[in-house]
Amino acid sequence: MNEGVSAGAVTPAHVSTAATGENDVARDHVRDHTDDHGAHAVEEPSAADFRHARTLPVEQDWYKRAVFYEVLVRAFADSNRDGFGDLRGLTDKLDYLAWLGVDCLWLPPFYDSPLRDGGYDIRDYRKVLPEFGTVADFVEFIDQAHARGIRVITDLVMNHTSDQHHWFQESRRDPEGPYGDFYVWSDDDTRWSEARIIFVDTESSNWTYDSVRGQFYWHRFFSHQPDLNFDNPAVCEAMIDALRFWLDLGIDGFRLDAVPYLYERDGTNGENLPETHQFLKRVRKVVDDEYPGRVLLAEANQWPSDVVEYFGDPEVGGDECHMAFHFPLMPRIFMAVRRESRFPISEILAQTPEIPSNAQWGIFLRNHDELTLEMVTDDERDYMYAEYAKDPRMKANIGIRRRLAPLLDNDRNQLELFTALLLSLPGSPVLYYGDEIGMGDNIWLGDRDGVRSPMQWTPDRNAGFSTCDPGRLNLPVIMDPVYGYQAVNVEAQSNSTASLLHWNRRMIDIRKQHPAFALGTFHELGGSNPSVLAYVREHTGEEGTQDIVLCVNNMSRFPQPVELDLIAWKDWVPTELTGGVPFPPIGELPYLLTLPGHGFYWFSIHPAEER
Amino acid sequence: MPPTSPHDGSADPLGDLHDALLAWLPGQRWFPAKGRQIAGLRTVGHSVVSAPGDTPTVEHAVIAVSFTDAAGGSAEERYQLLLGAQSSPPGDLEHAVIGRRRSSHGGDDVVYDGLADGRISRLLLALITENATRGPLRFVAEPDTEAPIVGPGRPLFGEQSNSSVIYGERAILKLFRRATAGLNPDLELHRALRREGSDEVAPLLGAIEGELPGESGGVEAMTVAMLQGFAANSADGWSMALTSVRDLLAEADLRADEVGGDFAGEAHRIGKTVAAVHQELAHALGTRPLDAVGARAVEEWMLERLDRAAAAVEGVAEQREEIAAVLHGVTEAGPSTVQRIHGDLHLGQELRTPTGWLVIDFEGEPSKPLADRVRPDSPMRDVAAMLRSFDYAAFHQLAEWEQSADEPDPQLERRAQEWADRNRSAFCDGYAEVAGTDPRENPELLRAYELDKAVYEVLYETRNRPGWVSIPLRSMRRLLTGVGRAER
Known part of the structure; x- marks a missing residue:
């Protein structure tokens, strides 16, 4: 097999010592040189080559309490006028993010990449995309984030690399070399035909022929993203070392992209295989043993009953990923409001199994991808298209590429209702950059770029995102009269306490004051009115302190009454959380509330004498 | 005493x-x-x-x-x-x-x-x-x-x-x-x-x-x-249907299949649920054929009910002969099967839970004596009762409005009728999917049962809720002219 693999190729070699941007460039140059001469082993940088960011105190359940914020480096702030957002620009905006109250930033991949799949096609796991800056910039960014108590996680794609990755280039060139077995090669393209094709719009097979090696290689995603061969122990080691590299520098965790597809087995669809779980347990052990307090978040776009497997063994509180996204919840929230019925949400929550004690769902309304409709039935998908994607350009793959505000016709009441649901349903909320000010989208941009336009900071040139020549912007800023940067920007909204931005900030703050939102049990109350979704979150702290939060949401655009059975808290008092007004005490009869159209209430329920 | x-x-x-x-x-x-x-x-x-x-x-x-x-x-x-x-x-x-x-x-x-x-x-x-x-x-x-x-x-x-x-x-x-x-x-x-x-x-x-x-x-x-x-976290079909109609009537320029609050998916599921209950009741308690004598008895019973209504309501008396002709469909339809049925089905007797629909309250029509309530009857009676219930849901809000307005808005009436047709049709589709036979394949029988129910409703509303009598009266007219029926 590959005798050369364990000898030096995987163990990171120390190539330089000083942590400067120039070193990155220098190393690049060296590598190009060695490529030309056909070196077998690729030398990789080590974390010891760089300064390490300050670390935050270990807090075992921080991810359960955190409000996450997904930020695209490319789209947030440009520090060097090249039209691309970069890590230094992002670092400059940390004060804003701290002011907003987010606890953890999630950065989609910022690694060196040919950018044929938004950076999910990684060319080098240990290098930053030059447009974004350097590893040193990254360390400085983490350091400054930690100084403000903000954690940072990033995407790591384990399943595949870019076809430009050195591993692949070596693998195709030299089947007998140290990387010959790093990918999944085959003489024909017939194996594993049960595995579905994910990007049906662009790919016709999971196999692609490589003329250099004269074999087919396996890829679950694009043909320029060959799948790594996790049956090769050297691949597992190399991947874990890539994780260690960033963990050593100070990162707080990873969102593991496309995690269900790591292994392939005959007679299966190649998803959620036991071998994949074994590998994740191994990764988790590395994190627990060497980097306590750091987290793994699984991206597995599957039904919750399958996703729970990625939390691992419930007997030990979970021994795979700490978190996983709850995909089906998000389209259901949209459906429930359009149908003016709680049942789309009630249904999916009733189907969501218990999760291990150390696990947490990640929930979101929108992210950098399209609003995915994989986890809905065909009928429901047609319905979502009809309701939310009236123009065919709003569709991408099987989803809808729009931002939150345009999806909701910029209706402030609905924006508030959706956000209140996001912040109060079980799971850690993940906000998407720009949605806090109600940014719009540009459906005329290709693929999913429509929801990745520059952050709107000010009404000035380029929305304050960059001072470059407007023509040089990586993506144009939104300029339409409703969502354009002159109408929608951080500066203007900062100056008005009635703005959506201030509202979001207040709600995040209220959520943090009540641990029940983050840690509490979830119990749906039902109630006589099908348009009203009401639930109780209940948490008992270590000292026995009880925190009970009641959330009542009107999914209808019309005012609604609801009678709630709160007899379990007879004689207690609900106090509304945004204003602190005590409501009448709970009596023997059902508790009557009236809600305005798309209105909601958050209450704390407590004995009458408290407060 | x-x-x-x-x-x-x-x-x-x-x-x-x-x-x-x-x-x-x-x-x-x-x-x-x-x-x-x-x-x-x-x-x-x-x-x-x-x-x-x-x-x-x-x-x-x-x-x-x-x-x-x-x-x-x-x-x-x-x-x-x-x-x-x-x-x-x-x-x-x-x-x-x-x-x-x-x-x-x-x-x-x-x-x-x-x-x-x-x-x-x-x-x-x-x-x-x-x-x-x-x-x-x-x-x-x-x-x-x-x-x-x-x-x-x-x-x-x-x-x-x-x-x-x-x-x-x-x-x-x-x-x-x-x-x-x-x-x-x-x-x-x-x-x-x-x-x-x-x-x-x-x-x-x-x-x-x-x-x-x-x-x-x-x-x-x-x-x-x-x-x-106990069906925790449930809501009844009547309030859910009204939610959908309310959504429709607030959008006068959108049609029933275009509004967000469309109920047809639920109506389809209700149809499947009712058909499954019928199958289970048939399996548990048996079926028997209804011969010509039995069918005539059913017709006579319907005619009795018609005469009681005609005696009390002028609008019914005027059309007694036309109504009787439609009710005759029960005997025209040829041999059919009877079994135990729900007997008092309407949207309020169905509960939406997070996992699906439940049928409740099998007591039968409370005003009838026990012997009548336990007598095997045609499942078409339940189907017709559900179709009537969709009509009620569609026109309920308009009836409430009409009491304070001079003229019904013809546009809203058309929308309500579309809602009724769409959901009645979805219900029948769902029913047929489970039962194997579509109730609309027997239009004369279905129409007779539906009209029988509507006549009863006219009498009931005249006595108890005069503000609502326009709902069954409108349906009665429609069933007599044969326009806009669920079968299509």
């Missing part, structure tokens, strides 16, 4: 309470006091449920209430009471107090509605799980019911004809207020459906059965109460 006198010379066990009961009864939602004069009250059955010396004392009673109606005639109806008695009950039972009476051990006892007391609902549940017998009352747990549910129960508010308590969102005990001799079809059919392992009804967990003194001596069996699984 004077209101407070016992029915025979002996002491009435509730004798002390007659005045208090007469004052209390009209305030109870299950008591049909509206427009009626109570002439008298007597106790026809009484037993003690609690063990001797226990507090509170729990009593079961059947009372006969006689009414004098407007026409000067009189009628007697029997009701069940479940009473608690204690010298000083806890303060939170104050709202349930009926009155005071002399206690056997001296002093006074406060007597109250027993279902309001958690201690009493807990006792009832315990007796059911123990399969206990107390005097004439037999407490029966269904075989193989799951781990016992524990009390106390809480009374359910807002119910109409019966009274229920809920045990921790897991079980519901329904006390049938109206005391009727014989096995209550609600219990009978739930038992049958439980044997079938039906997913379309809340599972039966147990029952309380008792005895009722016969009108002419002797005793007859009677169903006292029924315990079933």
Whole structure:
């Protein structure tokens, strides 16, 4: 097999010592040189080559309490006028993010990449995309984030690399070399035909022929993203070392992209295989043993009953990923409001199994991808298209590429209702950059770029995102009269306490004051009115302190009454959380509330004498 | 007889309470006091449920209430009471107090509605799980019911004809207020459906059965109460359908299939659920063919109902012949099958839970005598009743508006009709998917059953809710002209 693999190729070699941007460039140059001469082993940088960011105190359940914020480096702030957002620009905006109250930033991949799949096609796991800056910039960014108590996680794609990755280039060139077995090669393209094709719009097979090696290689995603061969122990080691590299520098965790597809087995669809779980347990052990307090978040776009497997063994509180996204919840929230019925949400929550004690769902309304409709039935998908994607350009793959505000016709009441649901349903909320000010989208941009336009900071040139020549912007800023940067920007909204931005900030703050939102049990109350979704979150702290939060949401655009059975808290008092007004005490009869159209209430329920 | 006198010379066990009961009864939602004069009250059955010396004392009673109606005639109806008695009950039972009476051990006892007391609902549940017998009352747990549910129960508010308590969102005990001799079809059919392992009804967990003194001596069996699984977090189909119609009517320029609140998906699922219940009932309790004689009997029964309506409502009388011609479809349709059916189906008898739809309340049309309610009938009667219910949901809001407006808005009427057509059609599609036969394949029969129901509704609304009579009248006209029927 590959005798050369364990000898030096995987163990990171120390190539330089000083942590400067120039070193990155220098190393690049060296590598190009060695490529030309056909070196077998690729030398990789080590974390010891760089300064390490300050670390935050270990807090075992921080991810359960955190409000996450997904930020695209490319789209947030440009520090060097090249039209691309970069890590230094992002670092400059940390004060804003701290002011907003987010606890953890999630950065989609910022690694060196040919950018044929938004950076999910990684060319080098240990290098930053030059447009974004350097590893040193990254360390400085983490350091400054930690100084403000903000954690940072990033995407790591384990399943595949870019076809430009050195591993692949070596693998195709030299089947007998140290990387010959790093990918999944085959003489024909017939194996594993049960595995579905994910990007049906662009790919016709999971196999692609490589003329250099004269074999087919396996890829679950694009043909320029060959799948790594996790049956090769050297691949597992190399991947874990890539994780260690960033963990050593100070990162707080990873969102593991496309995690269900790591292994392939005959007679299966190649998803959620036991071998994949074994590998994740191994990764988790590395994190627990060497980097306590750091987290793994699984991206597995599957039904919750399958996703729970990625939390691992419930007997030990979970021994795979700490978190996983709850995909089906998000389209259901949209459906429930359009149908003016709680049942789309009630249904999916009733189907969501218990999760291990150390696990947490990640929930979101929108992210950098399209609003995915994989986890809905065909009928429901047609319905979502009809309701939310009236123009065919709003569709991408099987989803809808729009931002939150345009999806909701910029209706402030609905924006508030959706956000209140996001912040109060079980799971850690993940906000998407720009949605806090109600940014719009540009459906005329290709693929999913429509929801990745520059952050709107000010009404000035380029929305304050960059001072470059407007023509040089990586993506144009939104300029339409409703969502354009002159109408929608951080500066203007900062100056008005009635703005959506201030509202979001207040709600995040209220959520943090009540641990029940983050840690509490979830119990749906039902109630006589099908348009009203009401639930109780209940948490008992270590000292026995009880925190009970009641959330009542009107999914209808019309005012609604609801009678709630709160007899379990007879004689207690609900106090509304945004204003602190005590409501009448709970009596023997059902508790009557009236809600305005798309209105909601958050209450704390407590004995009458408290407060 | 004077209101407070016992029915025979002996002491009435509730004798002390007659005045208090007469004052209390009209305030109870299950008591049909509206427009009626109570002439008298007597106790026809009484037993003690609690063990001797226990507090509170729990009593079961059947009372006969006689009414004098407007026409000067009189009628007697029997009701069940479940009473608690204690010298000083806890303060939170104050709202349930009926009155005071002399206690056997001296002093006074406060007597109250027993279902309001958690201690009493807990006792009832315990007796059911123990399969206990107390005097004439037999407490029966269904075989193989799951781990016992524990009390106390809480009374359910807002119910109409019966009274229920809920045990921790897991079980519901329904006390049938109206005391009727014989096995209550609600219990009978739930038992049958439980044997079938039906997913379309809340599972039966147990029952309380008792005895009722016969009108002419002797005793007859009677169903006292029924315990079933509780459909937590559910909402009824009527309120969900109204939500959908409200959404539609607020969008005058959008059609029923274009608005966000479309109900057709739910209507389709309801159709499947009803068909499954029919199949389960047929399997559990059998079917039999309806021959020409039987069909004629059905038609005659419909014609009787028609004549009663025609006598009271001019609009019906004017079209009696046309209506009779459509009702004749029952005999024209040729041989058909009859079986046990729900008998009083409408959107309010269906509960949406997070996992699907449940059908509830198999008592049948409450105004009919028991013998009529348990007679096998065509499943088409249930289907037609559901189609009528979609009509009601579609036009309910317009009917409310029309009472204050001069002219109905023709645009809104068209939208409402579209909603009705769309959901009736979706219901039939769902029904056909499970049943294997589409009810619309037999249009004459379906139309006859639907018109029969509409005629009955016209009479009912004329008497009880004149503001709503436009709904069945409109449907009646439509069914007679044959325009816009569900079959297409």
